[in-house]
Structure formats: structure tokens, C-alpha cells
Amino acid sequence: MLEKVILTGFEPFGPYKYNPVYDTTLKMDRQNLDGLEINGLILPPNYYKASEILLEKIKEISPKIVLSTGLFSSISKIRFEAVGNNKMDGKYSDDEGRQPNGDKLIVGDKDFYRTNVDNIALARRLDEIGIASEVSVNADYFVCNSLIYLTARNIEKENLKVKFAFFHTPWTDNYRDLVEIAPEKTIISQENLERAIRTTLVEMK
Numbered sequence: 001m002l003e004k005v006i007l008t009g010f011e012p013f014g015p016y017k018y019n020p021v022y023d024t025t026l027k028m029d030r031q032n033l034d035g036l037e038i039n040g041l042i043l044p045p046n047y048y049k050a051s052e053i054l055l056e057k058i059k060e061i062s063p064k065i066v067l068s069t070g071l072f073s074s075i076s077k078i079r080f081e082a083v084g085n086n087k088m089d090g091k092y093s094d095d096e097g098r099q100p101n102g103d104k105l106i107v108g109d110k111d112f113y114r115t116n117v118d119n120i121a122l123a124r125r126l127d128e129i130g131i132a133s134e135v136s137v138n139a140d141y142f143v144c145n146s147l148i149y150l151t152a153r154n155i156e157k158e159n160l161k162v163k164f165a166f167f168h169t170p171w172t173d174n175y176r177d178l179v180e181i182a183p184e185k186t187i188i189s190q191e192n193l194e195r196a197i198r199t200t201l202v203e204m205k
């Protein structure tokens with residue numbers, strides 16, 4: 001019997017019409033991988049609703065693994081985010097027009113929550129197969145950070161038996177002619193993004 005995993009990607013946000021993790025999540029939905037069934041889940045770029053939708057899906061299908069992905073155009077490699085911080089900020093508003101300026105996600109709660117995987121081992125594994133990667137403790141403070149913080153919090157508070165990881169990706173090469181990408185920014189191949197997802201999921205088993 002296949003074990004269920006959830007793969008999440010965000011809808012396009014801010015001025016963007018595209019988001020590589022949106023299309024990749026749709027593409028990989030229902031794929032089977034080394035005994036795993038991938039359940040793709042598209043999330044809105046919203047500080048709170050994204051984690052609520054994910055929590056609902058976790059409770060619905062009881063996955064072994066959740067891997068969430070997000071676009072961060074300024075990074076130079078796949079970046080595993082080990083920590084979600086209790087802070088909201090960003091140059092763009094979320095899909096409800098919310099544009100906080102350093103506000104707390106949950107007033108009175110912990111400053112941060114950690115994902116519950118060995119991010120260093122995950123990054124090392126990607127490096128071993130030729131995909132440059134790193135680990136960060138600052139996911140910025142936009143909707144990706146809030147998803148990490150609130151999901152890690154939900155897992156801890158509700159004692160959910162699920163492994164949770166998050167990584168950011170740069171733009172992928174299939175958007176080169178669709179999006180104006182500054183020449184100094186890194187672009188990785190779509191193939192490597194998909195390989196990174198598959199390898200991370202198998203490593204998390």
C-alpha cells in the first residue's frame with residue numbers, strides 16, 4: 001500500500017503571473033514514487049489561509065510526509081528553511097490585501113517553530129546528486145514563512161505524526177521567456193526542481 005505524502009506549492013503572488021512551484025505541484029500530483037503517493041495541494045498566498053488549508057488536508061488523508069515549496073527569486077540555490085518566525089512582512093500584499101509591517105503572526109506565542117526533519121542531511125543529499133542547496137533559519141517574513149511557522153506550530157500543538165519540510169527555489173528555466181528575470185539572478189532547470197522534490201521526499205521516508 002502506498003504511503004501518502006502532501007506536496008504543496010503556492011499560487012502566483014504579487015506582480016507575478018507565474019510561479020514554478022504552482023505548476024510543478026500540479027504536474028507531480030498523483031505521481032507514485034518509491035512507495036509514496038504524491039498528493040499535490042495548491043495554496044493561496046495568504047498569511048493564514050495557507051496553513052489552514054494544509055492542516056485540513058493533513059487531517060483528511062493522514063500523510064507520512066509534507067513537503068512545501070515556495071519561490072524566492074533572490075536565492076542562488078535550493079534553500080531548505082529550518083525555521084518559521086513569528087513575524088509578518090513583505091514587499092507584496094497577500095491575496096486579501098494584507099501588508100503587515102513586522103506584525104506578529106500570533107501575539108504572545110513563541111518567536112519561532114522549527115520543522116521536524118534533518119535539513120542539513122536533506123541539503124547534503126541534494127548536493128550529492130549535483131543540485132546545489134543550503135539550509136537557512138530565515139525564510140523572510142512573507143507567506144512562505146507564515147506557512148512554516150503555523151504548520152510547525154500545528155504539528156507540535158496537535159501532536160501530528162507527520163514529517164514536515166520546506167524549501168525555496170529560484171526561478172526555473174521554462175519561465176525564461178515568460179518572466180522578466182534580472183540577469184544577476186540564478187535560474188535552475190525545471191528538471192532539477194523536480195529531481196529535488198523527488199529526492200527530498202524519498203530521503204524523508
